[in-house]
Amino acid sequence: MTTELETVAELAVPATAKQRSPAYFAWRRFVANKAAVGGGVILVILILAAIFAPLFTKTDPATQAFLTQSLAFPSAEFWFGVDDLGRDFFTRIVYGARVSLTIGFAAAAFSVVIGIPLGALAGYFGGRTDWVIMRIIELFSVVPSLLAALLLGAITGGGFLTIIVISALFGWVNVCLLVRAQVKALREKEFIRAAQALGASPWYIIRRHLIPNAISPIIVGFVLAIPLAMMLEASLSFLGIGVPPPTPSWGQMINVGMNFMFFYWHMAVFPTAALAITVLATTLFGDGLRDALDPTLKGR
Template sequence: MEVNLEEEQVISPWKEAWRTFRKNKLALVGGGIVTFFILLAIIGPFVVPEGIDDQKLTEARLQPPSAEYWFGTDDFGRDIFSRVVHGARISLSVGFFSVMGSIIVGSFLGILAGYYRGIVDGVISRIFDIMLAFPSILLAIGIVAVLGPSLQNALIAIAIINIPTFGRLIRSKVLSVKEEEFILAAKSIGMKDTRILFHHILPNSMPPIIVQGTLAIATAIIEAAALGFLGLGARSPKPEWGRMLADSQAYFINAPWMMIFPGLAIILTVLGFNLLGDGLRDALDPKMKT
């Protein structure tokens, strides 16, 4: 009697995650929006018709949207479309680099707290608790007030306030991973702690970092816009979206397009990252799978 055995195809976790992600239509929409703004930030400034501070005070001041000026002009006669495109590079750079800084520092502190426990865990966790006791935007305002208003200091402040989020996330992940059999086996053969931490524990903690990092970029863009709106972030004439909103306050009745288009850019970018982050969470988190 012959028995035909079908060889079961082994699918890697990342391929399975990609398969799940592709089935999520909203996640694909979010990925498309994020991709569009990333491409806009990379190539947009090279193809826009005018520079960020090309002023036409006499002939083009406060012009409404038209075939010549797609998004209209501001109170200095500057092309708002060109400034919004340039602002994509600034806002995305602040969001990306601030979150990268938060991930690096927060992951390092979270790994130390979760792996060594004891006094190390107590000190780091109390620092996180103190930072989380303050509303994030107020803490960012305080940091920028000490360092001085600028785009670079706003980036540093946003990175600092997001450190506890990633630190606590990695700490909880380390506490569960460190009890796995392969970690105990690595300890039993005398493997060094640094190798265990960065070659075994950290790679197994990447899925939640990726998800939280994607969502954190959206939050960082909003926080950068809020600081710019309050005059604590980018300074004129840099076309940061929050700064553009602040400059449009006096003209929101006579020239509402000055406020509408930077605001739409913020809304769409944040929406894209949130949809993408939710899709990644559904794809990478085993608890979300049926």
């Protein structure tokens, strides 16, 4: 039976406050970050444009349908102009977004697949296991990713799969460190001690308790791995060992545009701007997500 004092205290607390979860506070912090929201909106627009590119572009990106108007400047007919081979530049920019985002998301997914188990093992077991994994991380940290990517790309000839594998090989490090830190903080909690006392195996504890409770850094690591993969793809394509032509790639288009930039500015400006805006939007979104999911900011 509730006392009169408890009843008054119950009435003093707003009803909505009782229903507020950590997700509510995370959403509120994310929405308050205007840069992150703006980055998220731009990222959604780019993803939708890449998926539905055939619905609002003129031609196939590889079709040389406007040879008589090669190198035409931006106009009402050609929003981003025409390239040197008579292809609509707006179409190629949009399809280039499909290439960059596909590689970015695929490489980030592989980075998470590699980083989660290694980070969980290092954080939970510590000792020799942690030492070995940290030495591997240091090895990948000191090797310049672009130089290693150039070597592997030259050996394999480049292509979609090669770029995704190369990006994942260097992208897993940040995910691993995030998961490791979260697992180290969680392994001393009461519910982990209770599971150990009940005889649960380390693999069960990692799979059922630690990784699900480390989902926030995993999401952040996934999002922040996307722009790194896109920049690596653009760098390799710029150097001629990335996505092979005629498949449109922003790095490849920037490389070609450099030869015309003093006379036909649109050839270099539009792919550069597209890459910069996409990477910036993804980074802002990832940073905002990291701040929103930070448990130390709970309730703010």
